[in-house]
Amino acid sequence: MIRLSLKTLSLGMAALACLPFGSIANAQATYGWVTVGDPGNAADTTTYGAVATSFQIMKYEFTNQQYADFLNSVAATDTYSLYNPGGMGSDPHGGITRSGDSGAYNYVVKPNMGDKPVNYISWFDAARVANWCQNGATSSSSTETGAYTLLNGQTTGDAPAVNNGARFYIPTEDQWYKAAYYKGGGTDAGYWNYATQSDTAPTPVTAGATGIGSAGNTGNFANYNSEAAWNSLHTNVTTVGTNGRPSAYGAFDMSGNLMEWNDLTGAAGSNRGFRGGFFGYNDPFVLSSSSSNSYPPLLDGDAYGFRLASSGASTSAVPEIDPSSLGSVLALVVGSLGLLERRRLKVRLAA
Numbered sequence: 001m002i003r004l005s006l007k008t009l010s011l012g013m014a015a016l017a018c019l020p021f022g023s024i025a026n027a028q029a030t031y032g033w034v035t036v037g038d039p040g041n042a043a044d045t046t047t048y049g050a051v052a053t054s055f056q057i058m059k060y061e062f063t064n065q066q067y068a069d070f071l072n073s074v075a076a077t078d079t080y081s082l083y084n085p086g087g088m089g090s091d092p093h094g095g096i097t098r099s100g101d102s103g104a105y106n107y108v109v110k111p112n113m114g115d116k117p118v119n120y121i122s123w124f125d126a127a128r129v130a131n132w133c134q135n136g137a138t139s140s141s142s143t144e145t146g147a148y149t150l151l152n153g154q155t156t157g158d159a160p161a162v163n164n165g166a167r168f169y170i171p172t173e174d175q176w177y178k179a180a181y182y183k184g185g186g187t188d189a190g191y192w193n194y195a196t197q198s199d200t201a202p203t204p205v206t207a208g209a210t211g212i213g214s215a216g217n218t219g220n221f222a223n224y225n226s227e228a229a230w231n232s233l234h235t236n237v238t239t240v241g242t243n244g245r246p247s248a249y250g251a252f253d254m255s256g257n258l259m260e261w262n263d264l265t266g267a268a269g270s271n272r273g274f275r276g277g278f279f280g281y282n283d284p285f286v287l288s289s290s291s292s293n294s295y296p297p298l299l300d301g302d303a304y305g306f307r308l309a310s311s312g313a314s315t316s317a318v319p320e321i322d323p324s325s326l327g328s329v330l331a332l333v334v335g336s337l338g339l340l341e342r343r344r345l346k347v348r349l350a351a
Contacts, residue, residue: 018133018168018308032059033310034250036179041187046289048177049191057171057179058307060240061117061253061260062129064088064095064109070129071096071107073138078105080143080153082128084300087120092233093302094120112210116237117258117305123272123297124155126170126261126306133168133308158270159297162263169263171309176262176275179309180247180254181288193288195247195254195276196220201287202255204228205243213242220244222256224277235279251307256281258305264294271295278303 033056043050075082083105088094095113100106127148134146144150147166154160162169171179180195193199197220204225205213211230215221221244226235237257246252254260256277264273274293280303 018136018310033057034059034179036175036182036249038182038184038187038189041178041182041189043174044177044181044191044288049174049182051172051174051178055171055175056310057175057249057251058309059246059251061258061305061307062121062126063114063240064116064118065114067118067121067129068096068107068109068114070132071098071105074128074132074143075107076105077102080124080128080150081155082125082143083107084120087300087302088118091120091302092231093236095237112231115239116211117240117253119237119258119302119305120300121261121305122155122300123159123170123261124150125300126308127159129306130166130168130170130308134166156298159272166311168308168310170272170306171262173262173264173273173275175309176254176260177288179249179251180276182248184248191288192248194220194222195251195288196222196244197246197248202244205238205256207236207238211236211238213238213244215242215244217241217252218245222277223253223279224256225282226280228279237279259293259303261304261306270297272297274304 035054035056036051037054039051039053041050071078071083083089083096083098084094085098088096089098095110095116095118096107097110098105098107127150128143131143131146131148131150135142144153147162147169148160149163150160181191181193183189183192183197194202196202200220202220202222202224204227205215205221205223207213207228207230209230211228213221213223213228223238223243228235228238230236240257241252243253243256247254254276257279258276259274259278260276262273262275264271271294274295
């Protein structure tokens with residue numbers, strides 16, 4: 001019999017959760033990636049958007065459930081302040097609560113908040129998620145190396161550049177811009193003004209009692225302009241993918257819900273960038289030509305979230321997984337790890 005430890009199983013789940021070219025579901029969140037092709041495309045008149053190679057980007061903003069899974073994997077002591085108790089916990093716009101004592105912290109999403117985008121995220125938080133995806137480890141130290149090298153528990157100061165060979169990372173500003181606004185279908189196809197494949201401003205969505213956007217996944221809509229009222233709040237985040245049509249490449253909510261971190265193009269100093277609108281901003285902030293922002297990487301708040309990009313290197317053989325079936329994910333994890341254990345056993349016997 002092949003015995004798989006809980007730690008080994010957790011490692012496999014962590015790695016699979018971040019894999020591009022497939023979709024993985026847990027109880028409340030879907031992990032999905034879309035491919036941004038048309039390599040070598042021309043830039044916009046704003047000079048943004050030219051990207052030399054194809055890449056993947058998350059279909060949705062990183063959700064509270066995904067972030068709670070990350071916290072439960074690496075933040076039993078929360079050495080690097082990955083959890084913001086005054087924001088994620090106390091603010092009704094935040095979506096995650098924490099219980100227990102340091103060394104045994106446990107993180108749980110609030111009711112109806114699991115499929116909402118996680119906010120109160122600093123650039124350093126997003127970089128540590130990328131590291132976790134890169135190395136698949138589950139200890140707190142696993143968040144410090146991989147896509148980025150964060151020295152001495154860094155949470156302030158200059159943000160490091162992405163390491164060569166990183167497979168999961170915060171998108172560059174050009175990558176984010178292209179994924180949101182480029183029309184696709186060639187290298188000189190042009191750009192939309194809004195990330196809903198439109199040159200006219202999207203209609204702000206409203207929300208149902210549980211925070212599901214009124215538009216579903218079609219039409220020229222976005223969650224901005226303070227109209228998505230639910231959970232006793234006059235405006236709030238809404239369920240990812242329910243706020244109008246996606247970009248031409250299939251990425252949702254890039255004109256609203258939350259602003260998202262990027263690595264600025266040509267930025268000086270230690271600042272990093274935000275793009276996209278958020279639930280409280282009005283029209284000019286979701287327009288492509290006016291939504292580039294530069295801030296210190298330690299900044300967080302109810303308006304700020306993220307999605308990761310990926311090179312897709314060495315993961316092209318990953319099969320598509322039915323996102324409606326967590327059982328299929330577990331079977332794949334156990335089967336893959338079992339095969340690995342059998343191979344290791346053969347090596348030991350041969351030796």
